[in-house]
Amino acid sequence: MSANYRVAVRALCDFTAREGDLDHRFTPAPSAREGMEGHTLVASRRGADYIAELPLSGRYEQLTVTGRADGFDPVNNRLEEIKTHRGSLERMSDNQRALHWAQVKVYGALLCAERGLESITLTLVYLEIASGKETLLTQDATNDELQAFFVEQCQRFLAWAQQEADHRQRRDAALCNLRFPHATFRPGQRELAEDVYKAASTGRCLLAQAPTGIGKTLATLFPMLSAMPRQQLDRIAFLTMKTPGRRLALDALTTLIASDKDESLPLRVLELVAREKACEYPDRACHGESCPLAAGFYDRLPAARQAAVEQGWLDRQALREVALAHDVCPYYLGQELARWADVIVGDVNHWFDSHALLHGLAQANEWRAGVLVDEAHNLVERARGMYSAELDQQRLNRLRRVAPSPIAGPLGRLARQWQAVIKAAGLEAAGDKGPPGYALLETLPDKLVGAVQQVGAAITDYLGEHPDQASLELQELLFEALAFCRLAEHFGEHSLCDLTRHGRGRAVLGLRNLIPADFLTARFNAAHAVVLFSATLNPAHYYRDLLGLPTTTAWREVASRFAxxxxxxxxxxxxxxxxxxxxxxxxxxxxxxxxxxxxxxxxxxxxxxxxxxxxxxxxxxxxxxxxxxxxxxxxxxxxxxxxxxxxxxxxxxxxxxxxxxxxxxxxxxxxxxxxxxxxxxxxxxxxxxxxxxxxxxxxxxxxxxxxxxxxxxxxxxxxxxxxxxxxxxxxxxxxxxxxxxxxxxxxxxxxxxxxxxxxxxxxxx
Structure with missing residues (x-):
């Protein structure tokens, strides 16, 4: 291998151990918070010598593999990989189980090598969140067996790692010589580009107000790409509020890639689009028994992934063509390629919302990321929406009429709590045809939130045992309930709770975020540098305060090119x-x-x-x-x-x-x-x-x-x-x-x- 390459255990096993169908049938799953709490619970049940979150690393040729094992019991010489779940384990696919075993085996190999162990007991700990019950699957393994398995996984990954390291070298070498694609800068464009480069070089955030027409998109992408090799950036995310912004970014990248007259810039560009816009079979369920592009997805993924990275340019149409040529789902091929692209163009939610794909990948893979946010004046309201949630009484009432008995009881209790909250808010008299009744609630209605949690648990348990009954309405109520409860756990001065009644049985309970800063600060800190730019970012303190920008955030107002x-x-x-x-x-x-x-x-x-x-x-x-x-x-x-x-x-x-x-x-x-x-x-x-x-x-x-x-x-x-x-x-x-x-x-x-x-x-x- 011509250069060193570093990969996380999870990413390695994702690459080498998956096979068979894509299966995104609804499966009740714990939230990230519940997962972390589950890991803590398991660790608390172990002995005083138990080591949780044990960092491990190892090397094969020029490939470095790193990760954190969930837990190790040195007294019993047992290594544990903890997985939280809801409902019956019987619903877990063989494919998923194989991935879990691969992870614990790789960790076992790293641990044996580090501590000189001749053998070890490997354990998959499946913790059912609702009951707290642990199911342990155990196998003993020798160091020789584990080292052989580790080498096999590394060898499977090695050709890809070689390719990735070579690509990184060629990309960085080309970016070191990147030239601005036009003979001159527009007025104000150079100043903006210089400030973006300084932000990337110093690892700071930048708020940049620049007028329409100076070429802000090119003036932000060019310097961030120029800084990429010098600051060892792994990925650049260009995030937009609307689809036209993605098109502008892709056009600017086309210009930059073509600017090298000798050869095109070796840059992988990926456009992320919403699932509903990328789906080829919107009337089919997302699993191998229903959708032909899900059947055998992981078996055909390696060839599709290789073809995609060789092509490099992967806007929506190009990605679709590659996916269909290999009979795989375009949307999930795009999700996979987000791990391997250099520049990702997509919506702001991919970094800033609570389940953001790019933020999650950056955390898991320890990326140094440069983030560019276009039309950033919209981020305050967009972020407020990301961290707000609603419960719809109408959906509850519709489901009560048809709910199976295990869910009917909790739904009935929730309905009674709804009425109690409406009465306490003084909205009982709101008529079917009168104006909406509205009330701000002084405190979170804890009894109603508790009833919502019970409904969520009941639906989750029911669907865990009866997956064929996962109607769209039932799933939507569950998603509403889970989102509402997650935000309720973090309820504070950054949000308020309100009730709007449109008539009998038609009330909406909302958790409204007012100050997104309390959620976004961590997102800004997770990036190496963030540049927020727009024609309208004045006054700067408004955005600093409401978005939670770091105190070191720089401000630039580019003079208008207009007279x-x-x-x-x-x-x-x-x-x-x-x-x-x-x-x-x-x-x-x-x-x-x-x-x-x-x-x-x-x-x-x-x-x-x-x-x-x-x-x-x-x-x-x-x-x-x-x-x-x-x-x-x-x-x-x-x-x-x-x-x-x-x-x-x-x-x-x-x-x-x-x-x-x-x-x-x-x-x-x-x-x-x-x-x-x-x-x-x-x-x-x-x-x-x-x-x-x-x-x-x-x-x-x-x-x-x-x-x-x-x-x-x-x-x-x-x-x-x-x-x-x-x-x-x-x-x-x-x-x-x-x-x-x-x-x-x-x-x-x-x-x-x-x-x-x-x-x-x-x-x-």
Whole structure:
């Protein structure tokens, strides 16, 4: 082997010991927390000499194998591999059992070599979480037998390790000579690239606000790739909020890979897509007896994996072609290749949510990872969603009518707790046709949470014994219950509990995360360097506080490449869009929009705070100016209609599109040139004044001392700036933004507008 290669025991055995079908039929499984608690429980039952989490390593040729054995009893010379499970062990496949034996044998070989043991007892300890019962499977093995097994596994892996080490050498050598793919940098692009490189070189986080059009995607990927060999980074993750962001990243990587005129850059790029978008047989169950791409998956995986890494470029279509050529599932081939790709492009949930694939792989394999987060201004709300959960009373009631007897009792107890919570919250009188009832609960309803835990346990036990009864509805209730209970275990000042009642039997209990920092800090610490970038990341302290960024996080605001004369910004101080003034504002809003349109006909977007406000303004505009083409976003607009809405903005066309601020057309769309020449913004984008937001304000005020700003002002202005950013997309664009509310002129508000905007003499009519 031309270079050293390091592999974890689990990764080694995953590679060498799996065979047969892919089988993702629902199997009740312990959570990660339950697994850790199970390991602790087993260790507590052993003697005082018992060694838990024993680090071991060994070497075969130039392959180093490392890991932590779950437990070793030196008195009885017994090595244990602990596996937690729910329900009957009979449901465990032979394939899974073989993997477990392979792991404990490799650990046994490492331990015997380290301690000079002639023989050892190997034990698989299966701990049933609900009952605490241990099932022990034991076999004695000699050192010679274990060393032979270890060598066999290493030899199976050796060709792959050789290939991986050679690839790493070639990749790093090429990246050391990586050149920027264009003759010059755009204004601001070099500064951003330099800061990203410094962040990667010093192992820090970076918040970078950079304007649209400077090429942020290339300006972040290029320096992170350049730092990869110098900082010994194992993987780079480029994470996006929406699908178009993935496309931009892949386009930038295509440019970088092709920039070497002598030969293409030896870089493996993988696009991760959602399971429902990658599935070839959505009507089939995910196991070998149902899906042809699951049958024999692990037998065909080696050839598919080899073909994939040889190809290198694995966007969604390329990955699908490789998978189907080898008759394996595209989605699970992608999950496998996440272990072997250099750059992974995917959604932010792959690093930040509670079951994040890339974060889990980084932890298990001790990767040094560089993480790039595009459109990072959305991460606060996305993370809040990741660490929130709901329970739906309607689902409970539907299942109660058809539930088998082992589940019916716990469901009945949960139903009674629901009613007790509704009554205690004063929402009993909410009628079927009346407005929703809403209440913040001062404390977590412990009895209801206990009932939810019992329901989860009952469903888990039932499905463990009756896997053929795993209906979608039953599984969804179980997943809701487990997610709710996991978050309930961590309930604290970062979250609150609320109850919304829409009518009889239609209540939703929510655990709402308010401060994602308490969950995300560990995710930032797990990466070597994280760069969060967007056109809207001001003020920096808002993101530092709410995301839990390290105190060493650097801040960079890249000067805009746009000149003030390109964008005429006006504020209508004579209009108030406050809720109490909405009706009175319609007439002057319509007049202002018509006046600007007549001044310069073309395509405009008009943004409003709600559909009700939009519809009122649209009706009046049509009545007063029937000659001006208008079209509108609608509630629940399907994708085809959204595409048709955007298609109206054709070059040389005219008309006004009415849209909701913060909706599908307020960010992430690109209408350059005369496809869009102006925007009307009839709102400050403030979240509604209600009980929830006032509770959020109080919580953020108590933690950070900035409750009003962090709840209302800053999130609202982020939406405003994002919407206004649709107008100027290139150095050649010119346009106008009309801010229609007197509050935009207030110093505290205008300070949150882009610094290159000039309000000055153009601040009012």
């Amino acid at each position: 003030a004369h390109q964008l005429e910004v006006r504020i209508h101080r004579d209009i108030s869009t406050r809720f109490r003034d909405r009706d009175a504002s319609i007439e002057p809003l319509v007049a202002a929009m018509a006046q600007q349109y007549q001044r310069r006909p073309g395509h405009y977007l008009a943004f409003f705070s709600s559909f009700a406000y939009l519809e009122a303004a649209l009706a009046r505009f049509r009545e007063a100016h029937p000659d001006v083409p208008v079209f509108s976003q609608t509630r629940g607009m399907p994708e085809a209609q959204r595409d048709a809405f955007l298609a109206r903005f054709s070059p040389g066309g005219k008309g006004i599109g009415f849209a909701v601020l913060g909706g599908a057309f307020a960010e992430g769309i690109d209408l350059p040139g005369d496809r869009l020449i102006g925007a009307f913004i009839a709102t400050l984008g403030l979240p509604p004044f209600n009980e929830f937001n006032e509770a959020l304000k109080a919580r953020l005020g108590a933690r950070f001392g900035q409750g009003d700003d962090y709840t209302y002002q800053i999130p609202g202005m982020i939406k405003v700036v994002q919407a206004a950013g649709r107008v100027i997309r290139s150095p050649e664009d010119e346009g106008v933004v009309v801010l229609m509310d007197d509050r935009f002129a207030q110093p505290k508000v205008s300070a949150l507008l882009p610094s290159w905007w000039q309000l000055g003499n153009h601040s009012s009519y």
